[in-house]
Amino acid sequence: MNILVLETDPREMTVIQKAVNGDDNTVTPIASSAQAWQAFEGGGIQFLIADQDNTDLSQAQLIQRIRTMQTVEPVYILIISSKIPDGVLIPKGDDYLIRPYTAEDLKNRIEIAERIISLTTRLTEANQQVESQAAFDSLTGFINRAGFLRQAAGELERSRRASMPMSLIALDIDNFKLINDKFGAKTGDDVLEVVAQSIRDKSRPYDCIGRWTGDEFVIALPGVIGADAEKVAGRVIAGVRGTRIEVPNEPPLNVKVSAGVASIMRITSTTEVEPIIQSARQAVARAKEAGGNQVYLVFL
Secondary structure, X not given: OEEEEEOOOXXXXXXXXXXXXXXXXXXXXXXXHHHHHHHHHHOOOOEEEEEOOOOOHHHHOHHHHHHHOOOOOOOEEEEEEOOOOOOOOOOOOOEEEEOOOOHHHHHHHHHHHHHHHHHHHHHHHHHHHHHHXXXXXXXXXXXXXXXXXXXXXXXXXHHHHOOOOEEEEEEEEOOHHHHHHHHOHHHHHHXXXXXXXXXXXXXXXXXXXXXXXXXXXXXXXXOOOOHHHHHHHHHHHHHHHOOEEEEOOEEEEEOOEEEEEEEEOOOOOOOOHHHHHHHHHHHHHHHHHOOOOOEEEEEO
């Protein structure tokens, strides 16, 4: 671990280096809060030892600035200070040492800091993993509705800035409720997985794909308009149509899908992604009214 040390007294620095010596740590000495701030902005710093007496720590309000900055990794601060007169508080940190202290005292504090940083880092990683898992649908592996809305909104904004068009495809499995009711949830899940695989195979690797709800899927296609988006939807439908799903004591199921495409050529600062999604879903309904297993295209 890289330990940033804000210290101007050579003797104090020697004590600190002795406390760290022999561990899997490196010491980066700095002489001012400005240098410390620059190091934090560069990233990768999790531990700061700061001498309040011999530096500009308090005047520069460094700790307050660190506490308000957005960092990926947790930051632990150990303040070294002289005895404080009654009624005077040292700046808030995670821990502090009052002079006089020994190298062993400091070494113990560093070991405590390392354990806390390690535990906090693991907790942060675990929370990030939970958040990531919560954004995905466990059956299909696609992002869920909330995740799709966020990503599609980002794609819409990027398309607006680049003056590019955008299309959105909504897909709905024909007669899915009848299949689910007749053959059970396991067969229904098999159908969903088959459709998801076809969508994955027929889309571009970087397309934003989500499971909207139940048997509905959505695909955001930045830079694609009209007939080209219609072709993508047609490829998905053809891929699903060519797949047969085995069911007990019954002929194999021939699954069919309907698709709606909403294309928008001119994206403005007031354009929002949800109305585009609803237009695509309405287009799906039109495709089903026309017999299903086909694409219906609308321009916005």
